[in-house]
Amino acid sequence: MIGWSVIRVCDVTPPAELNVPLDRTAPSMARAFLRQTYCDAHHARVLDEAELLVSELITNGIQHGAPPIALRVTCDGSSGLRVAVRDGSPQTPLARDAGPEDDSGRGIALVDMLSTSWGVETSEAGKVTWFTLT
Numbered sequence: 001m002i003g004w005s006v007i008r009v010c011d012v013t014p015p016a017e018l019n020v021p022l023d024r025t026a027p028s029m030a031r032a033f034l035r036q037t038y039c040d041a042h043h044a045r046v047l048d049e050a051e052l053l054v055s056e057l058i059t060n061g062i063q064h065g066a067p068p069i070a071l072r073v074t075c076d077g078s079s080g081l082r083v084a085v086r087d088g089s090p091q092t093p094l095a096r097d098a099g100p101e102d103d104s105g106r107g108i109a110l111v112d113m114l115s116t117s118w119g120v121e122t123s124e125a126g127k128v129t130w131f132t133l134t
């Protein structure tokens with residue numbers, strides 16, 4: 001199993017993790033989980049964008065990744081809210097331009113546009129796609 005990166009964590013809100021169901025409720029469940037677990041002491045301003053981007057990552061993970069899919073929400077103090085989605089496929093998503101009819105490239109393009117930083121970490125066991133918002 002691929003591990004989560006070790007990062008600095010704020011002392012207000014502990015990291016939270018959700019095992020994401022592989023069905024159409026997943027994006028809304030992920031958004032609800034994010035709202036419940038994100039750090040409002042540091043990152044109340046970025047919640048709307050974080051909800052949008054987590055939906056895109058979860059949708060990507062279900063459409064193009066492989067189970068199991070997990071979501072992790074971490075506050076990195078004032079330097080960022082970090083959201084990571086882990087899945088069992090080592091294939092990396094492409095940040096290509098996508099038209100309005102093309103679901104597959106749009107998610108990562110949005111993450112690239114709106115996040116403060118993002119990336120993909122792969123291993124033989126799968127990958128973690130993450131973004132931060134400040």
Ligand SMILES: [Zn+2]
Pocket residue numbers: 010011012013039041042043075076077078
């Ligand atoms: Zn915090």
